[in-house]
Each structure stands twice: as structure tokens, then as C-alpha cells.
Amino acid sequence: MQYPEPIAKLIDSYSKLPGVGAKTASRLAFYTLTMDPEDVKNFADSLSTVKDSITFCEICGNITSKDENPCAICMDSSRDRSTVLVLQNPKDVMAMEQTQEYHGLYHVLNGVISPSAGTGPEDINLPALIRRLSKDDEIKEVIVGTNANTDGEATAMYIARLVKPANIKVTRLASGLAVGSDIDYADQLTLIKSIEGRNEL
Amino acid sequence: MQYPEPIAKLIDSYSKLPGVGAKTASRLAFYTLTMDPEDVKNFADSLSTVKDSITFCEICGNITSKDENPCAICMDSSRDRSTVLVLQNPKDVMAMEQTQEYHGLYHVLNGVISPSAGTGPEDINLPALIRRLSKDDEIKEVIVGTNANTDGEATAMYIARLVKPANIKVTRLASGLAVGSDIDYADQLTLIKSIEGRNEL
Incomplete structure (x- = not known):
């Protein structure tokens, strides 16, 4: 037995996303059936338009709207x-x-x-x-x-x-201890960087 | 600064899925930009049609195609x-x-x-x-x-x-040890069920 075609196709699409395996894909597909129809429509619309409406800034290379x-x-x-x-x-x-x-x-x-x-x-x-x-x-x-x-x-x-x-x-950019982190949890390379880049108080 | 609107909307849609937080949603949205256009189109089409083409079987309640x-x-x-x-x-x-x-x-x-x-x-x-x-x-x-x-x-x-x-x-359905499982890893309730439901060899 196979899932009905529309849901099988949706599972297939979800499973193309990174980190989404077969089990998660079918969970997401079934969840989609229970979602607000308006949300599903917006989701589909966003997918349809995103590739065509996003481009890279001709100066800095960041993403930007085509317009x-x-x-x-x-x-x-x-x-x-x-x-x-x-x-x-x-x-x-x-x-x-x-x-x-x-x-x-x-x-x-x-x-x-x-x-x-x-x-x-x-x-x-x-x-x-x-x-x-x-x-x-x-x-x-x-x-x-x-x-x-x-x-x-x-x-x-x-x-x-x-x-x-x-x-x-x-x-x-400076390397060193993340703010709020404990020294005994920091890795050795980070500690070395934090010594090398020490600042006068 | 905000992401360009088309990508912000897609991030918003992804974050409505179960188990998908803000970080994962933006990762998925950026991944979508790099996906094969045909795959993205199929994904959008599946989403648009799934709710309208799936129904519950009038006899057993399982999902089935409307036709x-x-x-x-x-x-x-x-x-x-x-x-x-x-x-x-x-x-x-x-x-x-x-x-x-x-x-x-x-x-x-x-x-x-x-x-x-x-x-x-x-x-x-x-x-x-x-x-x-x-x-x-x-x-x-x-x-x-x-x-x-x-x-x-x-x-x-x-x-x-x-x-x-x-x-x-x-x-x-019988409760008991999962096939291939070790007894010392099974929980107590499962062990009790496996004793209660023991079979003659």
C-alpha cells in the first residue's frame, strides 16, 4: 500500500529539505493536512515566488528583493x-x-x-x-x-x-571567550586566542 | 534590518511547522533558494493541492484521494x-x-x-x-x-x-519485548507485559 498520491508527493518534497528524513517528512505532511488553509496557501505562495523575487545585490552580494x-x-x-x-x-x-x-x-x-x-x-x-x-x-x-x-x-x-x-x-573580528561562558568549558584554541588578544584594563 | 519580504515570509511559513524554530526556519528558507527550481515548484504545487485532494474514507476513516x-x-x-x-x-x-x-x-x-x-x-x-x-x-x-x-x-x-x-x-495487539531488544534495556512495564503474555514453546 502506498499513501494517496497527493500526500506521497508532499512527503517526497519535505524529504528533500536538509535534515528531514522519511519519518519527519511524513509527520510534516500529515501536520500540513491539519494546518489552517490560509497558512498552507501562504506557504505555497512563498515557495512559488521566493526564487523569482530574490536576487543578490550587485554591489555587496547580500540577498535583496529584485525591485x-x-x-x-x-x-x-x-x-x-x-x-x-x-x-x-x-x-x-x-x-x-x-x-x-x-x-x-x-x-x-x-x-x-x-x-x-x-x-x-x-x-x-x-x-x-x-x-x-x-x-x-x-x-x-x-x-x-x-x-x-x-x-x-x-x-x-x-x-x-x-x-x-x-x-x-x-x-x-576578535576571537576569544564568548560572553557569559565559563573558562573551564572553553576549548584550548579559544583560550589561546583569548590570551593572545588580551586587552589592558 | 529585516530580510527581504519574500524570504521573511518563507521563514515565517517554515516556522509554523512543528519542531521548526526561528533558526531552522531561516536555514530551510536559505536552502530553498539553492534548490532545484523544479523541486521547489513541485513542493509549492503539492502544498496547494494536498488539502483539496485528500479526504477521509467514508467507511474506515483512513486518508484517501477525493476521487x-x-x-x-x-x-x-x-x-x-x-x-x-x-x-x-x-x-x-x-x-x-x-x-x-x-x-x-x-x-x-x-x-x-x-x-x-x-x-x-x-x-x-x-x-x-x-x-x-x-x-x-x-x-x-x-x-x-x-x-x-x-x-x-x-x-x-x-x-x-x-x-x-x-x-x-x-x-x-500483544505487548512485550521488541524483537532484537535486550532484556536489561527494557523498561519494567514492558517486562511485566512480556511475563503476563508469555507463550508456550
Whole structure:
């Protein structure tokens, strides 16, 4: 026996999502049957339109609506145009914006250099950063905010090597203890970073 | 800063699914952007049509396509029409069918009697079972296959009390050790059930 076709198809679609196996997919499909019809309709509409209405900002590479390109941040004249924070993906931009402490511009790589995954500098939004820096004289500092792991560090070093000759300051987000964390739970590499980067009180 | 509207809406839709929080919802939404367009289209189509094309079988209460009611199992003349296995939901039917060992009919309650959740006998597909048994003289045995927990047991007792006076045999799926399990990992109630239901070799 098979599930009726409409539900079998929906289970199949759910199971294409990352982290969703066969059991979860059928649980989600049956839950969908019990959902508010309006919510299901909105869900279907969002799926139908999202790919066609989202694009990447022609300046910074962040996601933006097709009818707002360059994106809102790139077009915001109140922001500090001398600093560019380089991040791996749009979710990182969101995290930074939520702090309300950074007021410069962004550049989103939409990936990271990873020899093990076969991702080179040309496969991410890095050539656009170099072009951007060569054209835009206002930019005085590039802050590299790639993740604090091997690939992120390697990408940071690569960017530093490319950008420094253009007489632009290159900095890296600080590594160290997460605020609120216990020292005896921190891993050794984080502790070493926190000693190396210690600040005077 | 907010995500662009199309993606914010999709995140909102994903977060309405059970077990999907804000972080997972945005991960799924960004993953959707990278999916094959054909897959996303099929996903949206399935969502749009599933609610309108699925209904409950007028005899057994299992899910079925709108254009196949009564369902395939109820209409299958090769099945043993003297036995009805009462299950909590359509997924249980699928699990039973996959064993290929049960050839009788089903009755799906689409729920369970649960005083703590305020679900009474009238809130599940139980009145239909009683009507079905009173009309259909072929049925000689009702096997109660509700889950082996408090609500499932209570529902089984309730069904037994209702059905027995009609001179129909009422049985319950066996409780005991799961095949392949270790005795020292089994819980006490399961061990008690396995002693009570011991079989002669």
C-alpha cells in the first residue's frame, strides 16, 4: 500500500529539505493536512515566488528583493562608507545588524574558500570585492568576519594578502571567550586566542 | 534590518511547522533558494493541492484521494472482511501494511481518547466504528491497535466495553519485548507485559 498520491508527493518534497528524513517528512505532511488553509496557501505562495523575487545585490552580494538592487544597506547614505565588513552569508549580516553596533557597509561572500570542498576564490563573491575596492576610494578599512574555523581563517588570510597592497587596512573580528561562558568549558584554541588578544584594563 | 519580504515570509511559513524554530526556519528558507527550481515548484504545487485532494474514507476513516472514496483497502475484495484492525492514525496503517502480514480491514480513529487533552469518544472516528459494526454482519473480530500507552490502553478498554455486547470478538495487539531488544534495556512495564503474555514453546 502506498499513501494517496497527493500526500506521497508532499512527503517526497519535505524529504528533500536538509535534515528531514522519511519519518519527519511524513509527520510534516500529515501536520500540513491539519494546518489552517490560509497558512498552507501562504506557504505555497512563498515557495512559488521566493526564487523569482530574490536576487543578490550587485554591489555587496547580500540577498535583496529584485525591485531593490542595490540593496537597502548599500543605498543607505547614513551609513559609514569607509568600512566594509566581509561576511560569509546573508544570515551573518542579519546577526550583525541585530547588534545595532555596526554602521558600515557589508560584502557577502556567499561561501568560503575551502580546498577540501573544492571551493576556490573564484567560486565565491570575492572577485567582486576586489573590483569594488579598486573602484571605490572611500573604503579605508576591510573587516574580515568569516567564521572562526579553518576555512574561515584561510579565507581571511587570502583576503588580507589581496587587499593590503592597495593600502587598505585589513582587520579581523576578535576571537576569544564568548560572553557569559565559563573558562573551564572553553576549548584550548579559544583560550589561546583569548590570551593572545588580551586587552589592558 | 529585516530580510527581504519574500524570504521573511518563507521563514515565517517554515516556522509554523512543528519542531521548526526561528533558526531552522531561516536555514530551510536559505536552502530553498539553492534548490532545484523544479523541486521547489513541485513542493509549492503539492502544498496547494494536498488539502483539496485528500479526504477521509467514508467507511474506515483512513486518508484517501477525493476521487477514490471508499479507499482502496475498503474496496479490495481480496481482503479478509471478517477482521477490522482499529488504529490511531493513517501512518499506523502504512506501518501495518508494510509488514504484509495483515490482510483484514482497518478502522482509523484519527486520534485517541485522552481526558487530559480533552478528547472524548465523540471527537475521534469512534461513533463511525460502532455504526459500521452494527451494519456489517461479516465482521467477527475487532483487533484494537491503539498505541501501548495510557491513552491507547484506555481507548482500547472503552472500545472493548462498547463492542463486546454485540458478540464480536475484541482482541488487543500483544505487548512485550521488541524483537532484537535486550532484556536489561527494557523498561519494567514492558517486562511485566512480556511475563503476563508469555507463550508456550
